Amino acid sequence: MNAETAVPREELSVTEARDHFSERVNRAHYSGEITYVTRGRRHQRAAAIVPxxxxxxxxxxxxxxxxxxxxxxxxxxxxxxxxxxxxxxxxxxxxx
Structure with a gap:
């Protein structure tokens, strides 16, 4: 695995992240997964849920x-x- 794929990453809109917040926090804590939270029509990264x-x-x-x-x-x-x-x-x- 290279540096870009070493940690599972996903992107969710603000609404999706809100609806699945607890799950995303657990994934960050237990699996080291990073979830980028996007906003706007261009789905620009605005925040992240990280370990x-x-x-x-x-x-x-x-x-x-x-x-x-x-x-x-x-x-x-x-x-x-x-x-x-x-x-x-x-x-x-x-x-x-």
């Missing part, structure tokens, strides 16, 4: 990225490649 651990993993990746960026910015300040602005100066500059 909670998938979202938790995604959030952990975002936290790691944010920590890496913060460390890089701090290193820039400490090395003199970037400078800081006090909150008071920023407020004054913005007229707050």
């Amino acid at each position: 909670a651990d998938l979202v938790e993993h995604y959030e952990a990746l975002l936290d790691e990225r944010d920590a890496r960026i913060a460390a890089e910015r701090l290193a820039d300040v400490e090395a003199g490649r970037s400078e800081t602005v006090s909150l008071e100066d920023l407020e004054r500059e913005l007229g707050l």
Whole structure:
């Protein structure tokens, strides 16, 4: 299986997803299935019902990225490649 077919996926309209919500939540929880919820005439994806651990993993990746960026910015300040602005100066500059 390639990355596109590794997890069962289905698309349902908002109405269909509402009518089968409990079933879709169970499929996400027990089978790892992703259900995309679509809307409009073009059936554009608007949301998804996904396993909670998938979202938790995604959030952990975002936290790691944010920590890496913060460390890089701090290193820039400490090395003199970037400078800081006090909150008071920023407020004054913005007229707050």
